[in-house]
Amino acid sequence: MFIAHLPAGYLWTRYLLRRRFATDVRSLLYRKLMALGLAGSLLPDVDMLYFYFIDRDLGFMHLRLETWLPLSIQVCFNGREYLARRMDRAGMAYQRHDNCFSQIEKLPQAQKWLDDLGTRKWARRLNAMARRVNPWIHPSCKWDLHGYYWSIRECEFATDVMFQDTAALQAIYPALVRHAIDHFHTPDVLRFFGRTTNHAFAGEAQRV
Numbered sequence: 001m002f003i004a005h006l007p008a009g010y011l012w013t014r015y016l017l018r019r020r021f022a023t024d025v026r027s028l029l030y031r032k033l034m035a036l037g038l039a040g041s042l043l044p045d046v047d048m049l050y051f052y053f054i055d056r057d058l059g060f061m062h063l064r065l066e067t068w069l070p071l072s073i074q075v076c077f078n079g080r081e082y083l084a085r086r087m088d089r090a091g092m093a094y095q096r097h098d099n100c101f102s103q104i105e106k107l108p109q110a111q112k113w114l115d116d117l118g119t120r121k122w123a124r125r126l127n128a129m130a131r132r133v134n135p136w137i138h139p140s141c142k143w144d145l146h147g148y149y150w151s152i153r154e155c156e157f158a159t160d161v162m163f164q165d166t167a168a169l170q171a172i173y174p175a176l177v178r179h180a181i182d183h184f185h186t187p188d189v190l191r192f193f194g195r196t197t198n199h200a201f202a203g204e205a206q207r208v
Contacts, residue, residue: 013037051133058082065133073130073148079114086113101160126150 013034051063059081064074080099087094087110094110095103104110127147131138137147163169 009038049133057085059085063129063133071134071136073134074153075126075129079117082117083110083114102162123147123150
């Protein structure tokens with residue numbers, strides 16, 4: 001957004017200042033006001049602060065803090081990151097490809113660990129995270145502010161389909177391929193490979 005806001009701020013500030021400083025564009029006041037206008041044009045780009053962590057329990061995660069009252073905060077983490085760390089600590093064997101588990105040594109135990117996320121007492125843990133990024137609610141601030149009221153804004157449940165052996169997959173593989181040919185289109189395939197199309201895409205995707 002810097003690419004858009006900064007030039008726009010420069011042009012708009014120059015237009016306003018030239019109406020007031022038609023011949024004195026090199027004055028110190030003109031330069032100060034121009035700098036102020038440029039700084040103001042960048043304010044929309046710092047309306048949110050992102051903090052990235054590698055948590056001992058939850059793995060790679062981030063917190064998003066809004067910079068205006070009431071300083072709302074979002075905590076985002078990946079359940080598979082959490083599960084991978086639990087299995088590492090327990091010495092459980094597994095195979096992971098990107099964000100998918102293709103093999104887990106003890107599936108019932110892994111599922112139990114994931115189910116624990118739904119019953120965990122999150123408020124204390126999340127408030128501790130919030131105090132790391134929002135100094136106004138830290139006890140040392142002495143403002144006597146309470147912690148956040150936490151709710152789930154967005155939650156995604158994903159299913160990793162696993163097969164007992166190669167023969168079980170081979171039995172239905174032709175049907176899966178046929179289904180993909182009949183129902184998936186080129187944009188879907190591009191999305192699977194991380195090359196999505198949007199409104200700015202002016203080309204044509206073709207099958208070869």
